[in-house]
Amino acid sequence: MTPTPTTPTTPSTAAPPVHTAQDPLLEVEGLVVHYQVRGAGTVIRRRETVHAVDGVDLSLGTHQTLGLVGESGCGKSTTGRSVLLLERPTEGSVRFEGRELTALSRRELSGLRRRMQIVFQDPVGSLNPRHTVGQLLREPLLVHHLVPKQRQRERVEELLDLVGLPTDAVSRFPHEFSGGQCQRIGIARALAAEPSFLVLDEPVSALDVSIQAQILQLLTDLQDRLGLSYLFIAHDLAVVGQMSDRVAVMYLGKIVEIAERDSLYARPHHPYTQGLFSAVPVPDPALSRKHGDAVVGGEVPSSLDPPSGCRFHTRCPLARERCRTEEPPLEQVAPGHRVACHFADEAVRNNPFESATTAEV
Amino acid sequence: MVAYLARRFLTLLLVMFVMTMLIFGLMHAVPGGPFDQTQQPLPGPAMANVMRKYGLDQPIWRQYLNWLWALLHGDLGIPFEQPTMTVTGLIARAWPITLAIGGLTILVSYVGGLVMGCAAALRHNTWLDWLLTSAVSTVGVALPNYVVGFLLISLFSVKLGWLPVGGWGQPQDLILPVVAFSLYPMALMARYTRASTLEVTYADYVRMGRARGLSERRLTVRYILRTALIPLITIMGPNIPNILTGSIFIEATFALPGLGSYFTTASLHRDYPLILALVLIVAVLWGTCYILSDVAYTLVDPRVRLEGLSR
Amino acid sequence: MTMAAERSPARGSKSGFWHAAWYRYRRNRLALVSGVIAVIIVLVAALAPLIAPYGYAAQDLSQSLVGPSLHHLLGTDELGRDLLSRAIYGAQTSMTIAVGAPLVGALIGIPIGIASGWFGGLVDAITLRAFEIFTMVPQILLALLLIALFGSGVLKLLLFLGVTAWVGFARLARAQYIALRDRDFVVAARAMGVPTWRIITVHVLPSAVGPLIVFFVQQIPATIFAAAGFSFLGLGVQDPTADWGKMINDGQQYLTISLTVALLPIVCIALATLTFSFAGDGLRDALDPTSR
Amino acid sequence: MSDDQQPQHLDGRPLLEVRDLQVSFQLERSTIYAVQGLDLRVGAGERLGVVGESGSGKSVTAQSVLRMVPSPGRITGGDIVFEGESLLAQPEHRMRHIRGRQIGMIPQNPMTSLNPVLTVEDHFDEVLSLHLGLAGAERRDRTVELLRSVGIPDPATRMREYPHRLSGGQLQRVMIALAMACKPRLLIADEPTTALDVTIQAQILKLFDDLVAESNVGAILITHNLGIVAGHCDRVVVMYAGRVMETATVTDLFAHPAHPYTLGLLRCVPRLTATRTRKFHAIPGLPPRVTERVDACPFAPRCERATDTCRTQTPPLDDLRPGHSIACWHPVTDATEVA
Amino acid sequence: GKSQDTSSGAGTKNALGLKLPAGAASAGDQYYVLPFDSTGASYKALDFYENVYSRAPLADQFNIPLVRLNQNYQIVPGAAGGWEQSADKNSWTFHLRKGIMWSDGKELTAADYVETLRYSADPKHAWDFSWFWSGVIKNYTDAVAGKVPTSSIGVKQGKDKYTLVIETEGPVAYIPSACLYTTPLSAAALHKYGSGSYNINPATCVTCGPYTLTKFDPTAQVVLGPNKKYTGPFKPPIDTLVGKIYAGGDMLPRFQTGQVDQLSVTPLDLKIAAKNPKTKALHLYKNPNDFEIWYTFFDTKKAPFDNVKVRQALAHSVDRESLIKSLLAPLATPAYGYLTPGYPFAVEDPLKPYTNYDPAKAKSLLAQAGYPNGKGFPPVKFYWWANAVSNTEAVVQALTHTWNSVLGINIQLQQLDKTTFYARMNKKPTEIQMGFVSYGMDYFDASNMLSVYKSDGRHNWNNAQYDKLLAKGAAESKPQARQEIYTEAQVQLTREAPGVFVFHLLYGYYYAPYMQGKALSKNKNGYDGIQWPGFGATSDSLQGLYVAQNKQKWPRPKPNGIS
Numbered sequence A: 001m002t003p004t005p006t007t008p009t010t011p012s013t014a015a016p017p018v019h020t021a022q023d024p025l026l027e028v029e030g031l032v033v034h035y036q037v038r039g040a041g042t043v044i045r046r047r048e049t050v051h052a053v054d055g056v057d058l059s060l061g062t063h064q065t066l067g068l069v070g071e072s073g074c075g076k077s078t079t080g081r082s083v084l085l086l087e088r089p090t091e092g093s094v095r096f097e098g099r100e101l102t103a104l105s106r107r108e109l110s111g112l113r114r115r116m117q118i119v120f121q122d123p124v125g126s127l128n129p130r131h132t133v134g135q136l137l138r139e140p141l142l143v144h145h146l147v148p149k150q151r152q153r154e155r156v157e158e159l160l161d162l163v164g165l166p167t168d169a170v171s172r173f174p175h176e177f178s179g180g181q182c183q184r185i186g187i188a189r190a191l192a193a194e195p196s197f198l199v200l201d202e203p204v205s206a207l208d209v210s211i212q213a214q215i216l217q218l219l220t221d222l223q224d225r226l227g228l229s230y231l232f233i234a235h236d237l238a239v240v241g242q243m244s245d246r247v248a249v250m251y252l253g254k255i256v257e258i259a260e261r262d263s264l265y266a267r268p269h270h271p272y273t274q275g276l277f278s279a280v281p282v283p284d285p286a287l288s289r290k291h292g293d294a295v296v297g298g299e300v301p302s303s304l305d306p307p308s309g310c311r312f313h314t315r316c317p318l319a320r321e322r323c324r325t326e327e328p329p330l331e332q333v334a335p336g337h338r339v340a341c342h343f344a345d346e347a348v349r350n351n352p353f354e355s356a357t358t359a360e361v
Numbered sequence B: 001m002v003a004y005l006a007r008r009f010l011t012l013l014l015v016m017f018v019m020t021m022l023i024f025g026l027m028h029a030v031p032g033g034p035f036d037q038t039q040q041p042l043p044g045p046a047m048a049n050v051m052r053k054y055g056l057d058q059p060i061w062r063q064y065l066n067w068l069w070a071l072l073h074g075d076l077g078i079p080f081e082q083p084t085m086t087v088t089g090l091i092a093r094a095w096p097i098t099l100a101i102g103g104l105t106i107l108v109s110y111v112g113g114l115v116m117g118c119a120a121a122l123r124h125n126t127w128l129d130w131l132l133t134s135a136v137s138t139v140g141v142a143l144p145n146y147v148v149g150f151l152l153i154s155l156f157s158v159k160l161g162w163l164p165v166g167g168w169g170q171p172q173d174l175i176l177p178v179v180a181f182s183l184y185p186m187a188l189m190a191r192y193t194r195a196s197t198l199e200v201t202y203a204d205y206v207r208m209g210r211a212r213g214l215s216e217r218r219l220t221v222r223y224i225l226r227t228a229l230i231p232l233i234t235i236m237g238p239n240i241p242n243i244l245t246g247s248i249f250i251e252a253t254f255a256l257p258g259l260g261s262y263f264t265t266a267s268l269h270r271d272y273p274l275i276l277a278l279v280l281i282v283a284v285l286w287g288t289c290y291i292l293s294d295v296a297y298t299l300v301d302p303r304v305r306l307e308g309l310s311r
Numbered sequence C: 001m002t003m004a005a006e007r008s009p010a011r012g013s014k015s016g017f018w019h020a021a022w023y024r025y026r027r028n029r030l031a032l033v034s035g036v037i038a039v040i041i042v043l044v045a046a047l048a049p050l051i052a053p054y055g056y057a058a059q060d061l062s063q064s065l066v067g068p069s070l071h072h073l074l075g076t077d078e079l080g081r082d083l084l085s086r087a088i089y090g091a092q093t094s095m096t097i098a099v100g101a102p103l104v105g106a107l108i109g110i111p112i113g114i115a116s117g118w119f120g121g122l123v124d125a126i127t128l129r130a131f132e133i134f135t136m137v138p139q140i141l142l143a144l145l146l147i148a149l150f151g152s153g154v155l156k157l158l159l160f161l162g163v164t165a166w167v168g169f170a171r172l173a174r175a176q177y178i179a180l181r182d183r184d185f186v187v188a189a190r191a192m193g194v195p196t197w198r199i200i201t202v203h204v205l206p207s208a209v210g211p212l213i214v215f216f217v218q219q220i221p222a223t224i225f226a227a228a229g230f231s232f233l234g235l236g237v238q239d240p241t242a243d244w245g246k247m248i249n250d251g252q253q254y255l256t257i258s259l260t261v262a263l264l265p266i267v268c269i270a271l272a273t274l275t276f277s278f279a280g281d282g283l284r285d286a287l288d289p290t291s292r
Numbered sequence D: 001m002s003d004d005q006q007p008q009h010l011d012g013r014p015l016l017e018v019r020d021l022q023v024s025f026q027l028e029r030s031t032i033y034a035v036q037g038l039d040l041r042v043g044a045g046e047r048l049g050v051v052g053e054s055g056s057g058k059s060v061t062a063q064s065v066l067r068m069v070p071s072p073g074r075i076t077g078g079d080i081v082f083e084g085e086s087l088l089a090q091p092e093h094r095m096r097h098i099r100g101r102q103i104g105m106i107p108q109n110p111m112t113s114l115n116p117v118l119t120v121e122d123h124f125d126e127v128l129s130l131h132l133g134l135a136g137a138e139r140r141d142r143t144v145e146l147l148r149s150v151g152i153p154d155p156a157t158r159m160r161e162y163p164h165r166l167s168g169g170q171l172q173r174v175m176i177a178l179a180m181a182c183k184p185r186l187l188i189a190d191e192p193t194t195a196l197d198v199t200i201q202a203q204i205l206k207l208f209d210d211l212v213a214e215s216n217v218g219a220i221l222i223t224h225n226l227g228i229v230a231g232h233c234d235r236v237v238v239m240y241a242g243r244v245m246e247t248a249t250v251t252d253l254f255a256h257p258a259h260p261y262t263l264g265l266l267r268c269v270p271r272l273t274a275t276r277t278r279k280f281h282a283i284p285g286l287p288p289r290v291t292e293r294v295d296a297c298p299f300a301p302r303c304e305r306a307t308d309t310c311r312t313q314t315p316p317l318d319d320l321r322p323g324h325s326i327a328c329w330h331p332v333t334d335a336t337e338v339a
Numbered sequence E: 001g002k003s004q005d006t007s008s009g010a011g012t013k014n015a016l017g018l019k020l021p022a023g024a025a026s027a028g029d030q031y032y033v034l035p036f037d038s039t040g041a042s043y044k045a046l047d048f049y050e051n052v053y054s055r056a057p058l059a060d061q062f063n064i065p066l067v068r069l070n071q072n073y074q075i076v077p078g079a080a081g082g083w084e085q086s087a088d089k090n091s092w093t094f095h096l097r098k099g100i101m102w103s104d105g106k107e108l109t110a111a112d113y114v115e116t117l118r119y120s121a122d123p124k125h126a127w128d129f130s131w132f133w134s135g136v137i138k139n140y141t142d143a144v145a146g147k148v149p150t151s152s153i154g155v156k157q158g159k160d161k162y163t164l165v166i167e168t169e170g171p172v173a174y175i176p177s178a179c180l181y182t183t184p185l186s187a188a189a190l191h192k193y194g195s196g197s198y199n200i201n202p203a204t205c206v207t208c209g210p211y212t213l214t215k216f217d218p219t220a221q222v223v224l225g226p227n228k229k230y231t232g233p234f235k236p237p238i239d240t241l242v243g244k245i246y247a248g249g250d251m252l253p254r255f256q257t258g259q260v261d262q263l264s265v266t267p268l269d270l271k272i273a274a275k276n277p278k279t280k281a282l283h284l285y286k287n288p289n290d291f292e293i294w295y296t297f298f299d300t301k302k303a304p305f306d307n308v309k310v311r312q313a314l315a316h317s318v319d320r321e322s323l324i325k326s327l328l329a330p331l332a333t334p335a336y337g338y339l340t341p342g343y344p345f346a347v348e349d350p351l352k353p354y355t356n357y358d359p360a361k362a363k364s365l366l367a368q369a370g371y372p373n374g375k376g377f378p379p380v381k382f383y384w385w386a387n388a389v390s391n392t393e394a395v396v397q398a399l400t401h402t403w404n405s406v407l408g409i410n411i412q413l414q415q416l417d418k419t420t421f422y423a424r425m426n427k428k429p430t431e432i433q434m435g436f437v438s439y440g441m442d443y444f445d446a447s448n449m450l451s452v453y454k455s456d457g458r459h460n461w462n463n464a465q466y467d468k469l470l471a472k473g474a475a476e477s478k479p480q481a482r483q484e485i486y487t488e489a490q491v492q493l494t495r496e497a498p499g500v501f502v503f504h505l506l507y508g509y510y511y512a513p514y515m516q517g518k519a520l521s522k523n524k525n526g527y528d529g530i531q532w533p534g535f536g537a538t539s540d541s542l543q544g545l546y547v548a549q550n551k552q553k554w555p556r557p558k559p560n561g562i563s
């Protein structure tokens, strides 16, 4: 199904011998990230815990894209960052190319960093405004001693070419570029380190539709050319659907549903997933007239004090007593399709949000 | 709130402890003691008598402990400069004067600075803005207050004879020193006010207020100024102790028998108990202003929680 | 169109930044003029012995307090010293102190501030307490004690003022560090495996440089006056060294006798204050590629 | 709502009519022509969608209607007629009466659009007493009622909160209630859901639809999301570089897009397809920043159908058929290209 | 400022019952406001025997010393009507006037003087001037050191309570002069309050002088009102004395606006006053006050100043006349020796060969010392502290410039605060290599001023011959012989140049034009203004000053706190 990876440069020395192509590139187990924050209230100093990520399992194969969707604050970015150990997980393990990242020393980790990179939502903010594009792209080459000095310039131009920017961009500053172009620079910088894995943290959310399409096309092309693996974070199901092989749906720090892309888009099982689908605006007046009346009500509860049992129960039209008390496990409902809902069967039979999903196309 | 205050208070105590210890050590390391100002050295036995009389013959750590112990009993000791008074009494006599001048200065400079800053910001990029920001605040910042004081006296007292040349006792005595003292904080205040007002002027919620048909006056007062002035509390706070403990320059120029001059005389005379008391005053005042401005900030700005504040 | 009509392309990327900064600075007329004057002041200070018609200490008691003339363009002071020459040499002293002291403060304060933010926890708590102690001790008292202990002189004064100025820089650096460390571009650098020292020196500091410059420039007049205050108490710059702040103190009493003696140093300081603050603002904007 | 007005969908006289609007920003070194000869009309009860890429002049248009173009921007030409009156001719105090009273506005970012030091109730007090002269219990009741109508739970207590205590979704509800507080005739929503989550966006848009339907206001919904237009508007204006490229009813536009730009936009939108295509249609290039008036179709540099005519003459906005106008020398006729 | 329209008070009586002289203002205007600059000073007491160096303004008005000084520095009777030395010359007897009453109703007797002097020797009191009587009054030194009880010092009541006997360690000729410093505390009050501090509290103040304490605020003002119970022999026309205390600042405007009635002017004040038509017209009173000598001293134990030639070179290179003309005139006279001309036994001409301005000689001396043209001369720190009255800042700069340019050496100025300066100067060994100081006399005798330079005295110049001359001079009582001894001592001192004597200070005063009286008139030396020891019970000036009618309409706002 997927073409063989064709990494243009020689594999890095960091690649461990134990890792084989069949093994998942990235495995995350029981990932928990809690933040200690100072509590609210002016009276007593109270420490409170933000349950940003609360037990997430993921795995991602070589040259694959895993999509991660969910609402704001559900922990997508935190997951993305802690996978790269930019955030120390409170618990859980992250294995990359067979190596347990949480056990690595700072030094080893920093050597491994170039194999896994990140692209941010805010294209401009993720680029140091004081550095020229050339400096930005040269930095990874420099810190990882990837390319000898005299070749650096050439390599930078190669990278610009790769992401479709003119070579005269080298001496200009990020703010002289549009959002879409900045995102290309961000991508080029990530690629400069010759990674095999990219976390894409809402890389197109801030962009206009036309530019969004350009960037998504670029990412797709790059994946095919370089054999990259993506963890693609977004809140737009349509975009995720075009990009991902597998999709995970997150709600309040937990994965509520994870499946092969087609399986999920054809038959979402979790009421929350169904609600998300129904909320996607469809650019077709005929269709959008039909649905849209049934929307997910309420708001995402605070991650300081997540609801007991099923975390979605406060907003779920199917919620019963059991949902309030008993936390549903992530169970397999179809091959490669797992759902955390006590009443998944019922939800599939009788989608409370009557979504337009894919039926019409 | 209580816990917050208690915690702040405890750290303040700790800080003051360390600070007084440092100052104490420093004071004694400095050449010359409190009784070395005589033109002829005191003969040995006479000097020994003096030292014994004031407990200065004991080792330093002992002296510090003695001082601390007395302090715990509310006794700040006896100033060498005024052996017939207590330090407390001396401060109680001098400080009210400084407080009066300082209080008025704070009032004048903060109100004046706020008005000027607001005016400049609201007339952003006009001649008024230019005049207020460049000219006035530069004069305020670029002229030391004793020079201003000297100029004021030359003009208003000697030449025109309108105002007293200095001294203490009648209300007119306050005018010139307060003006001279106010200029610098006023200039600073104007600068900060302008910046913070400008920041708010283009905020979304001001635009939205306008879109709801609110008058410019209302927008200025309730939308712009009200939010713009809040952060100034944190700027105003730390300035207050400096002003309330007086300026030796202002006091000397205007012959005010305030506390400020003690900051120099006490250290010139090596008046150890007085120096320590002054240091304590500043520390307590500073700590209080700091805490108060934090608390005030949380009271006026609903967005801020006390615990979240960190500077 | 954003990208089309732009300036000369690829050069060394390093010079690109400075080139662009210089370009931005040049466009700001006020800053440019101020910058030129500031440079002139610095040059005058540096080249004082070459420019000044007389030595700063050269006396002629018979020429005490004479008005402007061809021999003494701005007249003389009580000891018959040429005021113009003293103003020129005064620039040397004042600028050394006014620029040197904040520099010392910055060199001490910035690393401490950043370390405090970087290590956090106990280190941070201790640094914060140290800030408090230093803020609380009345500067004049501390100065008197330290000067009594170590003596005075330009260099010592500079060091003393520098040492007391560190808190401001440390506070600011700490705040900037904390504000910047969670910015995406810093996180991106971490993700890249960029070592900490490089993150601090290459990413954090340059971004914090704007506020630091403004603070630095604000310190210049403040430092001149702090030094002048010590001279007022006789503890600052030593006679016969010329120093603007000291000249103000000594000169103000001559207001009714000789306007130049009284006003010349005030004019010098006002000019320096204005030019440096405008130039500083301009510099801040120029060093921020995103401005305008 | 007890508004007794009948819906007057697209009757002869529009509620708002913008004619040949010109807005420019005079910068130090250049002039930005943000809006160039824009025409649009909104009828009572009608929801007009305005779409276009970033920088196409959508917000400036909205600000112009309220005469609130920020300096250095100026309306340099054209006219804005609201209920028969020219707004550009009104004195400022009349304008203040129209703002908030006759025309309500919903902002893009609700989180920064309320005064942080006033409670929610204070905001309502201001407009209700200013425009309607309400006071005391009556005013409070009205506030509660308004907040309830936008779905704020427990409004009597929530209204005492300061804005920062409410979530983005709730704040946007508050903003809507505030905009509707004086029963305006026209509602302008400038990207009201861009800052919100998908599920909340759906809630807000539903609320928007309900309110428009109930109170028969005319509404301008500015967005760059064609999906939203499709679901929540009656008519659409497609803007590019400060001009109207195409305008039509929603059904007409989506069924028969005629302008290559509209077409391009439609193709860009990722679809919820059953299987993934991994193909993304993009419009090449970038939207321009108009700094000079040139006689040309502004879209020409990005248009694959562009000819020399396009590059030398500005196409006028002509009726393609009734209710569907387009400014293009080479309209697309084959609508199947959409898919 | 408002000027008060004063009606004549001539012939009427003031609060003390004295008939006011012709031309005097009314009794209500007989107040006198004096300014004091408290910079660098601290005010602890109002009595000499409580504290000398930190006495507050208007001190020593509550008592009457045994003797007083008149305008021409002659010793005249004070509380003692007469005195004589005993036959063995080892003691002096003073006969007190009868009927001088303390305000608490007790009579002033010998006991008051005895108790006061015992109190001064008390180690617990730790009097800061106890060196003054050490080695003079019998057993005084031992008492201070705590070796003998204070009751054993040689101050006793004589045959009755009006007779006071002072026993000395040996023959001391100048005891009457020294007895100017016998302003007594009240024995009863001393017993009652345990210290002399009772006199700074208006409620406990006990006085036998013409004034009593009304207000004591050492940071603002000290006010003395009339002592209605005064029974002493000297009645002043002025009822009320106000000492205004300023912590720095410019005094001239305060005088110009009538805040104070008198001003001690600095050379700069004179220049400023000359520009103002009103002050220009004022008479400048000037006199040597305490005969201050301003000089540069050296650490003569260390190079380069251990070499007498170096010191002489410095002494010869100062052009005192032109220095004074530009910077101090008319408020100084050049100092060719240590003693001011007019001071007992002072000589000038015999000293000039050692101190005249002679740059060539100076250079050659320096060359002889091994530093031709200043080569090899180490950099030297020249310490000073600021004193506006003597325009020190300008003077030291001029001196430094002279030395550096004439001799080609490198002297650098270093200002210190007064405390640090004296602390470092007084350290043994001294920490000051070269410094600028003054010394003013304590009593009218060459022995006083010259003893500053005796071995192990203020400076570390030791000279056995000089010491011998001083001892000889102190014991000698024939004036002619003393003159010879002291001339030799002065020559010795000047030739060895342990310091460079620069100028003798003259104090300049402005008095508001309505301040008049005999006390301001010229004395026999031609100096005018109130002479040393100033306006107080130790001199006869109290009786010679009054407030005249304000004909010139000089501003005179009434200070607050005066009825």
Ligand SMILES: Nc1ncnc2c1ncn2[C@@H]1O[C@H](COP(=O)(O)OP(=O)(O)OP(=O)(O)O)[C@@H](O)[C@H]1O
Pocket: A035, A036, A037, A050, A051, A052, A053, A070, A071, A072, A073, A074, A075, A076, A077, A078, A079, A235, A303
């Ligand atoms: N450094 C931090 N300290 C405390 N809480 C944090 C921190 N970073 C994130 N959080 C909290 O953790 C939760 C998850 O945040 P995260 O940024 O991962 O969400 P997200 O799904 O990426 O949201 P978005 O769509 O807004 O980017 C949120 O409630 C957030 O407030």
Ligand SMILES: Nc1ncnc2c1ncn2[C@@H]1O[C@H](COP(=O)(O)OP(=O)(O)OP(=O)(O)O)[C@@H](O)[C@H]1O
Pocket: D025, D032, D033, D034, D052, D053, D054, D055, D056, D057, D058, D059, D060, D061, D070, D071, D072, D073, D224, D289, D290
């Ligand atoms: N205050 C201003 N100063 C200068 N130019 C401005 C200003 N406001 C808007 N413009 C210019 O006007 C043009 C239209 O801007 P407008 O904000 O209306 O775009 P928009 O369609 O609302 O875009 P977005 O989707 O980004 O909100 C842009 O080119 C912009 O650069």
Ligand SMILES: [Mg+2]
Pocket: A076, A077, A078, A201
């Ligand atoms: Mg995120």
Ligand SMILES: [Mg+2]
Pocket: D058, D059, D060, D190
């Ligand atoms: Mg917009």
